[in-house]
Amino acid sequence: MSQEVSVNPATAVLWDPSHSEHDMITTRTLGFWLYLLSDAMIVSSLFASYLVLDHRINTAGGPGPRDVIHPVTAFWGTVLLFSAILAYGAAMVGLKRGDRRIVLAGLGGALLLGGGFLLVEGRDFAQLALQGMVPERSGYLSAFYALVLYHGAHLVFGLLWIVVMMVQVVHIGLTPHVVYRLLNLKLFWFFQGFIWIYVFSFVYLAGAVHGH
Amino acid sequence: MVTKGRDAWQHPQVQLARGGQYVGAYIVSLLLTGGPLWLVVRHGGTPWRLMIIIVACAAALTLVQAYFWPRLDLSRTQRWMTAALVLFIPLVVMTVGLTAWMFATLYARTMIPVLLHAPAFGY
Numbered sequence: 001m002s003q004e005v006s007v008n009p010a011t012a013v014l015w016d017p018s019h020s021e022h023d024m025i026t027t028r029t030l031g032f033w034l035y036l037l038s039d040a041m042i043v044s045s046l047f048a049s050y051l052v053l054d055h056r057i058n059t060a061g062g063p064g065p066r067d068v069i070h071p072v073t074a075f076w077g078t079v080l081l082f083s084a085i086l087a088y089g090a091a092m093v094g095l096k097r098g099d100r101r102i103v104l105a106g107l108g109g110a111l112l113l114g115g116g117f118l119l120v121e122g123r124d125f126a127q128l129a130l131q132g133m134v135p136e137r138s139g140y141l142s143a144f145y146a147l148v149l150y151h152g153a154h155l156v157f158g159l160l161w162i163v164v165m166m167v168q169v170v171h172i173g174l175t176p177h178v179v180y181r182l183l184n185l186k187l188f189w190f191f192q193g194f195i196w197i198y199v200f201s202f203v204y205l206a207g208a209v210h211g212h
Numbered sequence: 213m214v215t216k217g218r219d220a221w222q223h224p225q226v227q228l229a230r231g232g233q234y235v236g237a238y239i240v241s242l243l244l245t246g247g248p249l250w251l252v253v254r255h256g257g258t259p260w261r262l263m264i265i266i267v268a269c270a271a272a273l274t275l276v277q278a279y280f281w282p283r284l285d286l287s288r289t290q291r292w293m294t295a296a297l298v299l300f301i302p303l304v305v306m307t308v309g310l311t312a313w314m315f316a317t318l319y320a321r322t323m324i325p326v327l328l329h330a331p332a333f334g335y
Contacts, residue, residue, distance in 0.1 A: 025223050026289075033293050037300045044304045048311035057319060075249050082241050085281065089234035096229045098221045179220040190281045193241075197277065200245060201270040208252050209262045 025180040032184040036191050043195055046150055050143040050203065054210075058139035065207035068133055068144060070124060074204040077120040078196065081155075084113035085193045092186055095174065103169055103182070110189065111162045114155055121152050147203060151195050158192060161185050224289040230280075237280035244269045244276070 056064065091106025125145075128134075135145040165185055168178050220226075248269045252262055278284045284294045 023223075025220065025225060029225060030292055030296075034296055037296055040300065041303065041307065044307040048308045051308065051312055052315045052318075055319065071249055071252060075245060078245050079242065082238055082245075086234055086238045089229065089238075089281065090231065092226070092229035093231045093234075095221050096226050098219075174221050176220040179223060179226060183223075183225055187282060190277070193277055193281065194274070197245075197270055197273045201248070201266050201273075205248055205252050205266045206263060209259050209266070 024176060025183065028180045029183045029187065033187055036187060040191070040195070043147075043150065043198075046143070046147045047198065047202070050147045053139045053143040054207070055140075058143075060138040060140075062138045062141070063131075063133050064140060065210060068128060068141070069204055069207040071200075071204040071208045073120065073124050074200055077117050077124075078200055080113050080117040080120060081196055082193060084110045084117060085190055087113055088186060088189045091182070095179065095182060098174060100169055100174065103174070104166055107162050107166050107169070111159055111166075114159050114162070114189075118152060118155055118159070121148070125149070144203070148199060151192065151199055154188075154192055154195070158185070158189055161188070228283045228289065230283075233280045233283075237276055240276050241273060244273045 052058075054065070087106050087109030089106070090109065091103045094100070094102025094104075094106055125148075133141060135142045162185065165178070165182060168181070172178050248262075248266050251257060251265060256262070257265070278297065282293070284290055284297060286294060
């Protein structure tokens with residue numbers, strides 16, 4: 001008969017607590033990375049939906065890619081987004097040196113450039129809406145709005161997170177908790193570049209190829 | 213690994229930052245998005261040829277950004293993140309690929325005359 005063993009979670013010692021990768025920062029960044037990959041599965045399903053609905057029958061006689069997609073405008077957004085990521089990279093270089101001023105300058109640059117991306121995207125979508133090209137118009141437009149604006153919503157959240165981190169860097173300093181949050185935000189911010197590669201390539205560029 | 217005290221920025225994941233590599237990745241990323249855009253806008257090839265270029269540039273961009281920005285490699289610091297990403301890729305391919313496969317002949321099977329000979333995707 002097996003003997004029941006009681007373990008107190010408050011005092012329990014992990015199997016290998018001395019293992020070199022079991023530190024707080026690495027554990028939390030890996031956990032957040034896995035969360036980002038699960039988020040990317042939602043993006044995958046949105047891409048799959050867009051692929052299916054990107055067909056002339058799903059435009060319901062309304063606007064298609066030729067009317068909706070502006071790849072040159074999207075490229076200027078791409079420049080701003082990649083610049084925002086580069087600015088965050090500068091913040092990481094500042095963090096590496098333990099220099100709060102460079103960290104804040106990099107975060108500020110990422111904030112401005114990311115905001116610029118949202119302005120370009122927002123202006124493009126506002127023009128579509130003013131011309132009656134709204135999500136309710138057709139299945140194609142629903143898929144287009146959902147996919148592109150899902151990415152845009154991430155950028156909005158990222159900008160809010162940057163503001164919070166700027167406040168924490170100023171008032172708390174580069175403590176372990178602030179550092180792991182900056183690293184998680186780095187993963188989040190860089191990941192938006194990843195997602196945008198596919199939005200730009202397979203929605204804007206491929207849409208322009210098929211639409212003309 | 214250092215996680216305590218006032219020197220948390222000495223953590224290996226922080227020390228991965230490389231300004232020169234970030235700038236290099238930035239320039240290459242703009243070239244790999246601007247190049248296909250230029251070809252598409254100028255109608256520089258058949259649709260199939262343009263799509264191959266777009267896919268190839270997207271794949272190259274993925275590798276460039278994965279390595280030079282979040283620095284995903286096989287180092288002791290990053291290998292589990294890299295492993296998670298590698299294991300994630302088949303899930304994406306299956307999600308998008310199986311959906312495309314399921315719907316590839318949908319419109320031909322609807323028996324709507326004008327759609328019987330429509331392409332599986334696109335226009």
